[in-house]
Amino acid sequence: MPDTTDPFGLSEEESALLPTAEEVLEYAERGWYLSRRLFSDQELDALQAATERYYAGERDRELPARPPHLAAWTPADGPVQRHNDYVHYEHAEIGRILRKPLLGAVAARLAQAEEIRVFQATLIYKPPVADELSNVVPWHFDKHYWQTSTSQRMLTAFLPFHHCTEEMGTITMVDGSHRWEELPGGDDSTRHFAARDRAELDKLLRENAEFNGAEVRTVPVEIPRGHVSFHHCRTYHGSGPNRSAQPRRAVSLHLQDGSNRYRSFLKPDGSPVVYNHDPVVRRTADGQPDYADPEFCPVLWRSGR
Template identity: 65%
Template sequence: MSATTREFILTDAEVELLPSDSDVAFYAEHGWYLSKKLFSDEEVERLETASERFYAGHVDRPLPHRPPRLAYWKPQDGPVQRHNDYIHYESSAIGAILRKPLLGAVAARLSGATEIRVFQSTLIFKPPRPDEPSNIVPWHFDGDYWATSVSGRMLTAFIPFHDCGEDMGTITMIDRSSRWQEAKNEESVTSMHFADRDRNDLESILERNARFNGTEVKKVPMIIPKGHASFHHSHTYHGSGENRSTVPRRAISLHLQDGENAYQEFRLRNGETASYNHDFLVRRTPQGTPDYADPEFCPVLWRGTA
C-alpha cells in the first residue's frame, strides 16, 4: 500500500526506498545513514545543469537582501571551493528537485518526525586542486552553529551529482559522535560556522571530545553512488578532504528541520545574542521572533507518518 497524507504521497516503489527499522536503529547508534537510490539519473543531471546555469549568472529568485554570514561564491573569488547558500530559493529547478517528498520521508523516518522542512541548502563545487586550502572542510558538527534552533532532531542530507568516493574528498563521518557529550570549555558553543574558525582548533576539539567520551576517533568516508545520499545527525562530527580526482566534486548539502523546530534566543559567552542567516530573511511570528516555518525559505518536504 502507498504511504499517503493529505498533502504528500509516495508510490509503492518509493516506499521500498525508505529506511528499514534496522536502518533507523543504525542511524540512532552511529549518527549517519547511506540511502538507497532516491534520485533518478535524469534528476541528478538536471541538478548539475541547473547548477551550471546558476554559476553562469542565472538566478530565478534573488534573495531580497544578503545576511551578514551568507556563503556565496562569485566568479571573482576564483578557483576555490564554492559554497552558495539558499540554492533551493534562488534556483527554481534545483528547489523543485530538493522538495521531493521521498527525501523528506527518509528524513522523517530517521529522525522520528512527522513533518520535515528545509532549513538551509548549500550548492558545493570542490575543484580538483589537492593543494587548494579551501578544499579542506575541517571537523565540525552542524548543531554547533544552529544554537538558535530548539530542535535536537535536525539532520543533513549530502547529495552528490555523481559517484562520490574518497579520491573526490567525499564527506566523512566520525562514527557515533552524535552520542558524545561535549567537553565544555572556552571554545564550546560559539555558534560560528566552521569557515570562520581555525582548522587546528577544530581538530583539537574533536580529539578532546573523543578523549572526554572515552573513545577513539573513527573516520568513515561516505562512498556514495550517483542518485544516493548520505544523512547525518546535527551532532555528528564530519568533514571532508581534498579532491584528488580529475573532475570537480559537485553536491548539495541540504539541512533539514523537524516540524517542531523553532527559533530560540541564545546568548553567547560575550553577552551577544546568537543569530542565523534566517533571522535576517524570514517572516516574523506573532511574538516577533524569526519564523523558521516560513514557507518561502523553509518549505515543507514531508508531513505525515513515513
C-alpha cells in the same frame, strides 16, 4: 502511483526505499546513514544543468536582505571551493528537484518526526586541485551553527551529483560522535569552521573524544550516484582534498523536523547569535523569526496519518 490526494504521498516503489527499522536503530547508534537510490540520472542531470545556469548568474528571485554570514561564491572569488546558500530559494528548478517528498520521508523516518522542512540548501563545488586549501573541510558538527534552533533532531542530507569517492573528497563521518557529551568550556562554538583554525578544530575533536572515553572512528562515505548520505546535527564530519580529475559537485541540504522553532542564544561574550534566516524570514506573532516560513523553509514531507 502516489496518492494524488496527499502531496507527500509515496508510491509503493518509493516506500520500499525508506530505511528499515533496523537501519533507523543503526542511524541512532552511528549518527549517519547511506540511503538507497533516491534520485534518477535524469533528475541529477537536470540538477547539475540548473546549477551551471545558477553559477552563470541565473536567478528566479533574490533574497529580500543579505544575511550576515551568507556563503555566496562568484567567479571573482576564483578557483576555490564554492559554497552558495539559499539555492533552493533563488533558483526555481534547483528548489523543485530538492523538494522531493521521498527525500523528506527518509529524513522523517531517521529523525522519527511527523514533518520535515528545509532549513538551508548549500550548493558545493570542490575543484579538482589536490593542494587547494579551501577543499579541506575540518571536523565540525552542524548544530554548533544552529544554536538558535530548539530541535536536537535536525539532520543534513548530502547529495552528490555523481558517484562520490574518497579520492574526490567525499564526506567523512566520526562514527557515533553525535552521542558524545560536549566538553564544557567557554569556547565560542558558534563560529563557522571557515573562520577557525583547522588545527584548533582537530584538537577540539580529540579533546571531546577523550572527555567521552571514546575512539575517533572516521568513515569516508562512498556515495553511489543517486544515493544520499544523511547525518545527525551533532555528528562530527569533514572532508578531504579532491585528488580526482573531476570536480566534486553536491548539495548539502540541511533539514529540520516540524517541531523546530527559533530561540534566543547568546555567545560567551553575551552578544546574540544571529542565524542567516533571522533577517529574511517572516515573523511569528510574538515577533520572532519564523523557521516555518514556507518561502525559505518549505515542507518536504508530512505524515498523512
